[in-house]
Amino acid sequence: MWDDLKTLAAARDGRRIDALFAEDPARAASFSIEQDGMLFDFSKTQLDAEFLAALIAVAEGAGVEARREAMFSGAKINETEGRAVLHTALRNLAGTPVEVDGKDVMPEVLDTLARMEALASEIRGSGITDVVNIGIGGSDLGPKMGTLALAPYHDGPRCHFVSNVDGADIADTLKRCPAETTLFIIASKTFTTIETMTNARTAWDWLEGQGVATDGRFVALSSNHEKAADWGIPAERVFGFEDWVGGRYSMWGPIGLSMMIAIGPDDFRAFLEGGAAMDAHFREAPLAGNMPVMLALVGMWHNQVLGHATRAVLPYDNRLSRLPAYLQQLEMESNGKGVGMDGADLDCNSGPVVWGEPGTNGQHAFYQLIHQGTRVVPCEFMVAARGHEPALKHHHALLVANCLAQSEALMRGRSLDEARSKVAGQFEGDELERQARHRVVPGNRPSTTLVYPLLDPRTLGRIVALYEHRVFVEGVILNINSYDQWGVELGKELATALGPMVTGEQDPGDKDGSTQALLTFLHRNAS
């Protein structure tokens, strides 16, 4: 399927993006999607009408539409784990029935939401000053990213996020928390994750050590009610969710509690409404005008067709500074798979490496490579039409100007002639030529730009759901299971086995030479 597109692309090799604009002055309109005040512009890519048609045919051929319906209607599309994939139900505020194994899941979803809202309101109205969410991966990245993104709406207690098993994380956090007025949220779908359970125990011991009663100071967010009860959390303080909510898709439900406490139940509902609005668009819009579908197809064009191994997510929105990290899990844990649903090796690249930093900071760090390095890095810019600081409009204008300048620079570059005229007054002869060559920027580097009105709760919901559905579409086309993560298991097993070797309780005799040497060195330098 990719071979035809690769052949087509090879035949057009060398054709420049700026030439496409010269050929078709209305290109910006044809290669973009505007939906409910949000614009996804993919005109600064090498895509033309023929490529686009071929990509849409790929999506049709892969059965994206049928699979999409299967997901929304509760079919068990997570085939390796035999589970439905229904994070969309968590934001189905209308409560339209969604059945799993013949049972409507919505009454329980809405009941849990109401319980969360009651607790959030109680905590916001109590003397609790600090909330510490202890979780990792999907039980950390979503609420952490969202709480920062929605800082202008944050009117509840301070929120902290502890994830790393490195004791530095919890130690540094606890220093900032008054023991008498701090609440801990243990967020773990399985309630077995070693990092989270170790940090939770340390928090419990700390509270006791400070002479503060632990009663009412711990809340659990988990699918594993039994383990939460064993841990000593009373049932009314446990907020459950079903196995059809994947960890990295879970910020819409109980895992979002810290964010709800921060911004309040009403704004959290607005976030859910935003997600639901994107669901409706994704479910109903034809493929060619469907934002998540086109975001996916543009990404696959760059990765699976043109072979660009990474993509940079570059939000020109400082409050989205954790979005790249959030998307790393969402995209790489979902689509970083080497075998298809049928167990056969993929015959193309799996999902790309996703990375990024907010602009303009990144410009002063790694953009040099993006502009002049030998590898092409497709860039995904994001920017709000307006900011939350009316008194600082000049900052926002500079931010937007920088965002647009970068995509323009990537596309047009600077030719040798232009570079020569830049330095003509300073150098002559061979030195002029040498200096000019250093200033050439090849250009013809693809980027997309997502423009949204304002980073408010509803818009954040739309953005997160947009990326979730992009991952879904890419997964369907690759025919992989985007909803398991077996690749992370081996490292966990080996870490468990290595624990007693690190403490010196067990001899590392059967380990490879490198691991043995590292252990020896660590032991020698540990005291």
Ligand SMILES: O=P(O)(O)OC[C@H]1O[C@](O)(CO)[C@@H](O)[C@@H]1O
């Ligand atoms: O919520 P849990 O069960 O603690 O898991 C945390 C994270 O660990 C993973 O399973 C990967 O190890 C993620 O998928 C998940 O988000």
